[in-house]
Amino acid sequence: MPIDPQAAIEITAYDWVPEMARGRVKDLRVRWALEEIGLPYRVRLVGGAGTEKSAEHLAEQPFGQVPVYRENGLTLFESGAILIHIGEKDERLLPRDPAGRARAIGWAFAALNSIEPFLGTLTILRFFADGKPWQDEAKAAVRPLAVMRLAQLAREIGDRDWLEDRFTIGDLLMIDVLRNVPEPGLVAAHPNLAAYVERGRARPAFQAALAAQMAVFQQARR
Ligand SMILES: N[C@@H](CCC(=O)N[C@@H](CS)C(=O)NCC(=O)O)C(=O)O
CATH class of the missing domain: 3.40.30.10 (Glutaredoxin)
Structure with a gap:
C-alpha cells in the first residue's frame, strides 16, 4: 500500500x-x-x-x-x-525509447486536450447547469462533438488492448477521462471502448x- x-x-x-x-x-x-x-x-x-x-x-x-x-x-x-x-x-508508465515515450505523452495530451474538453463540458452542463432553461440546448450542441471524438477514438483503438502496444500514462489518463463520461451510453456505444475502460478499471x-x-x-x- x-x-x-x-x-x-x-x-x-x-x-x-x-x-x-x-x-x-x-x-x-x-x-x-x-x-x-x-x-x-x-x-x-x-x-x-x-x-x-x-x-x-x-x-x-x-x-x-x-x-x-x-x-x-x-x-x-x-x-x-x-x-x-x-x-x-x-x-x-512511460517507455524509455524516445519514440515510445513521445507517443505515450502524445496520447496523454490527446486524453486531456482532444477528448476531455467535450466529455468535461457535458459533465459541467449536467451537474452545474441543472434547472437552467438552456441546459438541454447546450448539451445538444456539445453531444455530437463528444460522439464524434469517441467514434474516432474507438476506430483508432480497434481491437488493441491499449493505445500503443502496452499500458502507459496515455492509457491511464484516457481511461480516467472515459470512465467519467456523464452519459455512459456514449462510451457503451463502442464495445471496444467500453472494454478498454474496463481493462483499465480492472487493474489492481x-x-x-x-x-x-x-x-x-x-x-x-x-
Ligand atoms: N487541469 C487540472 C484540473 C484539475 C481539476 O479539475 N480539479 C478539480 C477536482 S477533479 C477541482 O479541484 N475543482 C475545483 C475547482 O475548480 O475549483 C488537472 O488536470 O490537474
Whole structure:
C-alpha cells in the first residue's frame, strides 16, 4: 500500500466532495500512477467543495484545484504534467525509447486536450447547469462533438488492448477521462471502448487508488 505518512511524495486531495464526485476527483490519476509503480505517497487534505480556497492552496495551484504534487522541493500542478513527471521515474508508465515515450505523452495530451474538453463540458452542463432553461440546448450542441471524438477514438483503438502496444500514462489518463463520461451510453456505444475502460478499471492499481480516495470521504466530516 503506497500511502505512507513518511513518504517523500505528497499529493493534495479534497477532504469532502458531494456524492456524485466521489471516486472521480483528479487526485485519483496521481494515486493510480503511484500505485502502478508502488511508489509511496502521503496525502495532504485541503478544503473541499463549498469551502474558500486557502492562500496556501492558491499559492501552489493558481486555480485552487487538486491535485498538487510535492517532492523534494518541487511543487507541481496539472495532472498531466504530474503524470509525465512520475512516468519519467519508471518504464512501466512511460517507455524509455524516445519514440515510445513521445507517443505515450502524445496520447496523454490527446486524453486531456482532444477528448476531455467535450466529455468535461457535458459533465459541467449536467451537474452545474441543472434547472437552467438552456441546459438541454447546450448539451445538444456539445453531444455530437463528444460522439464524434469517441467514434474516432474507438476506430483508432480497434481491437488493441491499449493505445500503443502496452499500458502507459496515455492509457491511464484516457481511461480516467472515459470512465467519467456523464452519459455512459456514449462510451457503451463502442464495445471496444467500453472494454478498454474496463481493462483499465480492472487493474489492481486503479482499484487501490479508488479505494484510497473513497476512504477519505468515508471518514468525511460532512
Ligand atoms: N487541469 C487540472 C484540473 C484539475 C481539476 O479539475 N480539479 C478539480 C477536482 S477533479 C477541482 O479541484 N475543482 C475545483 C475547482 O475548480 O475549483 C488537472 O488536470 O490537474
